[in-house]
Amino acid sequence: MTTVRLAPRTALFLPASNPRAIAKARETHADLVILDLEDAVRDDAKAEARAAAVAAANEGFGARLCAIRINAVDSGEHGEDLDAVAGSACDFVVLPKVESAGDAAAIAEACGKPLLAMIETPLGVLVAAEIAAVPGVAGLLAGVNDLRASLGIPAGAGRESLSLALQTVVLAARASEIWAFDGVFNALDDPEGLAAECRHGRALGFDGKSLIHPNQIEVAAEAFGPSATEIAEAEALIAAATGGAERYRNRMIETMHVEQARALLARIRQP
Template sequence: MTTARLAPRTALFLPASNPRAVAKARGLDTDMIILDLEDAVRDDAKAEARAAAVAAMAEGFGERLTAIRINGVESREHAADLAAAAVAKCDFIVVPKVEDAGNAAAIAEAIGKPLLAMIETPRGVLEAVRIAAVPGVGGLLAGANDLRAALGIPTGREGLTLSLQAIVLAARAHDIWALDGVFNALDDAEGLAAECRHGRALGFDGKSLIHPNQIQVATQAFGPSEAELADAHALVAAATGGAERFEGRMIEAMHVAQARALIERQGL
């Protein structure tokens, strides 16, 4: 479903209830805008945020991918969010705390848009392969904060590695996107860069963000470097088919395909 479009390097969450932030987002250099109806919105502002999200999507965000994060199946706002999401002019719907493939399938059918399923619980991790297999699911999005809390991990990423890798494996098994979770420290660019490098090393396509000042760091981390691009162009130019030697290493068709994908990603 999503292979025809490159996965976003950056996916910025914004409260749908904040019109100033939403308006500013139209000038930000992020690959995806996610208007949030869930955690970022107070209970007494849910209805207002829902209407604002639909209106904002109707106005559009240029060439950027767009999504709305709805409230989960256990929320009293869920049914109203589904109805709004079905008519909203957005590309994706983000569904929090997905733990069951059947629920994901029902939501996708009701909305008629591809889902980004958030994997935020131990059960969600264990069910990730089945969730990723649902035809209406276009990607998995790691919910690192909730996972950390549920697993009793106080800080850091070390204890999350198995869960994060399982999310990537599930996504790759079904050829859908895998997006890393948010980084909470807004003024720690070095920490963000390190976490992005870790996420890319695990195989994530991009990172979800919570502040505009995180965009540049994440874009650089999940996009190809100049050295990577130069190597990719040289490899594609040198390849003649079959297994062969290239700059001291053996390459074959798989490596050529990887190089071409890297070059294509530069165009995001």
Template sequence: MLNVSDLRLCRTLLFLPASNPRAIEKARGLDADLIVLDLEDAVKAESKQSAREAAVAAVREGMGGRPVAVRVNVPGSSWYEADAAALRGIGLSFAILPKAESEQQIRDLGERVDAPVLAMIETARGVQVAAQVARAAAGLVAGTNDLSADLAIPAGSGRAGLALGLQSVVLAARAAGIAAFDGVCNRLEDDEGLAAECREGRAFGFDGKSLIHPSQIATANRIFGPNDNEIDAAQRLIAAATGGAERFEGRMIESLHVEQARALLARSRQQP
């Protein structure tokens, strides 16, 4: 079972509507590291109650050994209180709070559901206060769709306008010592585009990526998980290091690089 201490090993967060029983059943056999049952954007207003009941039932039944999170509706909405009340004491791995904009929001939800909370950074204000939010969160998730809208970034213009926001999310998470996850790729039939986003997200420092379709899992798992060449290089570096600054395969290394290599090997061996 995935917990806060090894959340940074998580490569893929698969979001699916809690109102879709077929999707929930299928998810039990998928290779996503964390299953997220969504009560917010993916669920119509008239289906909120039934989706909440379905999410509770799914968590209690289990998701095929996968850790499971539930994304509640935003605080202040007419559904938030009922969401939080329903999730307490059901064995939830994580709760996910959308549009997080304060440390207190995270603490409030965590106390209500008695589970660690992942905070979604989806607004300009959320980016500005991400460091405060991170103090109470188990991890940060970049909500790229809502953030793009809040920043008035034109649709279809790519992610260049999000660069500062994405890097701010990673910076806040790292300063707090918690996990950070990239936002979703909306293009379901663009494998190259998904791979490019995953490579960019990993280059930014994200631990993994949010997904909205099972077809995206394999690509994200592959790119956010160390490949054979990286594993071999890490093993060679550790074997060659003798302490202090020294030359290794044409570059200078020191203890920091040894620690990075060991972290990479731990990630390769201990995927959720």
């Protein structure tokens, strides 16, 4: 499935059980708001969160896309979550810990919503290409915290320990022409660290970043958007191109480079 709309640069997770967070999300510049029914919600608040998520999605978030993350397929809450999402106005359903194309296909069909599949386990990474190829899957999200835990990566280890897993997620998404989102950055008071991780994620090929706090939105949006230098280069390349393979500023360009430049410029017009 080819995703036509520009990929969100920022995907903000928030607990569906927190009305203040929902209200604040409507005032942010997040491209995608993800109402969480899974890890961010206590077991005794699941039903309340489910109803709140549906109500919030039905009210809408203006120009922002809206998704609901349901509980995993082996959870006792999964069936009720799925029924609720199917009847809601959300744009996407987010499924955690996806480990098979069959599960992805079943969820996308059952709820009638495009699916964002979270890749959070070793098995999920190994079958990511199969998951991405499922009709109805619109994107993959790297679940870095769960990946670290399931891979046995020590606390404090750098991003290089996840490089293969992260690049595999991007490769799988690109092979099926769907979105790919980098995982969350846990530190809330380290904008420099967040910016560095966003730059690394963009260098790997991710479209955007999963976020856990509104204060992270501006940093991530800037990192995953084109710089002034990139914009100027793209505009100059498009203006100079006359078709086919040709020399431009001491290098060879062709149609592919023009298409890349146009895609980059589309980012600056993204709402």
